[in-house]
Amino acid sequence: MKSRSLYAFLLRLHPPRFRDKYEDQMLWIFDESVQSRGVVSLLFDALVSLVRQWVFRSGGRRSKLPSSAIDGVSVLAESLHQNSQKLFLRAWRVNVLWLLWAVVVLLLCPMPIFGKLQFVFYSLLTLSLISGRKPVRGWPPRLHYISLFYYKVSREFYRAEIESRRDGLRTWVGKTNEVRGAGSIVVIFLILMLLWMARPVLRGYMGLPNAGLDWDHSRYFVYGIVVLGVSFRLLTRVNESAAEAIQQELNAMDGGAK
């Protein structure tokens, strides 16, 4: 049963839209075919699927609302609103995590003052990159732009409105998966880096040599997050260009209506 639990766990890691729709069916196929196909083959397939769904598919799914939903637009708007609230909270959690981390480092870390300043600078830079804002200038950011994640979702509202004007019942909502995925990646990355930094402490518990806190590792942590932040910022730029294209589309539609 361990292999089934592992398979179920891999399915749970899939993007919500894919998971909600196919998790039960894939588990059922696992139950039916595990004897004939072998556990390794199915687990490998699930692993490949996991990467495929997050990396290649999560942003590009076109969602079709039920054809019976006459008021589909309002249903969609409500659902997007709920999703955005969740994402907003998640984004805030990431920001709070950052603040806690900064406080811990500044208060407890026996780094020289230059190192602390360096840390603060990179923290601010990274946080602002993730938030989609320039560092320091314009601080604090406007509430609804506090996070890249929320920014992306608010763009979905915008897009949904346009799509609803176009054909009423179709829109793009798959991006929320990408946003959730991005949030999860940040959190997972933070946790992994914290664990990595905690290695000396763990070594102490295990009675191994080279025990004790090595705060100098924190700079690598910061550098890693900066790289991640820049990647997210680049992603935002892609979305900004998409938003521009949508704006042009909207203008053209308005022109056509006149």
Next chain:
Amino acid sequence: MANEPGTFLPLSPAILHILISLAGEDRHGYGIMQEVALQSDGQYKLGPGTLYDNLQRLLDQGLVSEVIRRGEEDSRRRYYRLSSLGKRVVNLEIGRLEGVFRQAKVHLRPVKAAKS
């Protein structure tokens, strides 16, 4: 035109197999996997991840639709049906492949003769 059958070609092997497996009757996911294995004498085995990824694409493109079967003993089973657009796409792809085979035969025949 987004729904022009020609715009979907050429089909990937996985999608071609899935569409052909649905040409005869509606099938659930596991049924599709079994049918594909049968069609290819066990040489082509679809995994559930690949299957549902491609099914999702086919549903989005309108080549396949989901069918609700009442009274089904296992609620986890969902059935899929080839749409009329899907049928046209498969026919077109088979026609295209026949052309490829014809060309291949024309070009490969002299090589065979030369060898013998």
